[in-house]
Amino acid sequence: MVSIRTGHVSITGNFRENNEDSYVVDESQRYFIVADGMGGQNAGEKASALAVELIPKQLEQLLNFDGGSKSEVVDAIDQSVDYANSEIMSLSEVDPSARNMGTTVVFLVRAGDNFYIGGVGDSRVYLLRNGNLQQLTNDHSLTQALLEAGTINEEEAKTHRYRNVLYRYLGTKDGSSGTDASEIKPEPGDRYYLCSDGVTDGIGADQIQELLVSSDDPQVIAQKLVDAALQGGSRDNITGVVVFVE
Ligand code: CA
Numbered sequence: 332m333v334s335i336r337t338g339h340v341s342i343t344g345n346f347r348e349n350n351e352d353s354y355v356v357d358e359s360q361r362y363f364i365v366a367d368g369m370g371g372q373n374a375g376e377k378a379s380a381l382a383v384e385l386i387p388k389q390l391e392q393l394l395n396f397d398g399g400s401k402s403e404v405v406d407a408i409d410q411s412v413d414y415a416n417s418e419i420m421s422l423s424e425v426d427p428s429a430r431n432m433g434t435t436v437v438f439l440v441r442a443g444d445n446f447y448i449g450g451v452g453d454s455r456v457y458l459l460r461n462g463n464l465q466q467l468t469n470d471h472s473l474t475q476a477l478l479e480a481g482t483i484n485e486e487e488a489k490t491h492r493y494r495n496v497l498y499r500y501l502g503t504k505d506g507s508s509g510t511d512a513s514e515i516k517p518e519p520g521d522r523y524y525l526c527s528d529g530v531t532d533g534i535g536a537d538q539i540q541e542l543l544v545s546s547d548d549p550q551v552i553a554q555k556l557v558d559a560a561l562q563g564g565s566r567d568n569i570t571g572v573v574v575f576v577e
Pocket of ligand 1: 529567568
């Protein structure tokens with residue numbers, strides 16, 4: 332198994348009253364999750380906190396972290412996310428203060444020699460390998476759907492008024508239709524970055540790439556990325572987890 336080092340930072344930012352992002356970095360380095368909650372009052376915070384609490388609990392029960400076939404691992408992940416989705420939906424029905432709460436989720440899960448990366452919503456996972464930055468997750472946003480359909484172009488997508496509108500997230504029926512998890516064989520030198528859209532509201536891919544190689548300390552990089560997003564004008568909560576493969 333490859334050895335890894337991590338860094339992580341989450342801030343409320345300058346424009347929000349509370350931090351609706353949540354994340355988890357497993358002490359045994361088996362999974363890393365970022366969730367970006369939404370909903371009135373404290374509902375968003377609740378939803379993202381539930382996601383990072385319930386998904387690991389389910390993974391511990393359902394997933395063989397020593398490995399398995401891709402479909403076994405992905406099924407266990409999808410079921411874990413599905414469970415969190417159902418719980419969030421049920422709670423939002425019984426608790427008036429949690430009405431219509433929802434959350435995105437992205438994850439990096441290690442099983443055997445492989446990484447499994449995916450999510451629901453518009454939080455992202457990037458991989459920097461051999462000098463190329465690649466987004467490994469799909470945004471489940473209306474803007475991304477319009478982009479894929481060819482209705483709008485990349486430039487229009489950046490400022491499109493539906494760019495924060497999601498068609499899939501946890502807390503809705505559509506939240507449970509899989510996580511599009513992909514299997515990746517990690518390589519020494521890989522640098523992964525899981526982040527909420529507060530990061531990408533402030534900085535672009537070029538800057539993410541530049542900052543991911545700006546230090547040998549993943550915690551320093553996690554802090555630099557969040558600082559840069561804040562300085563870049565992000566008006567959101569800002570959260571990122573950096574994972575180095577040694
Ligand atoms: Ca956000």
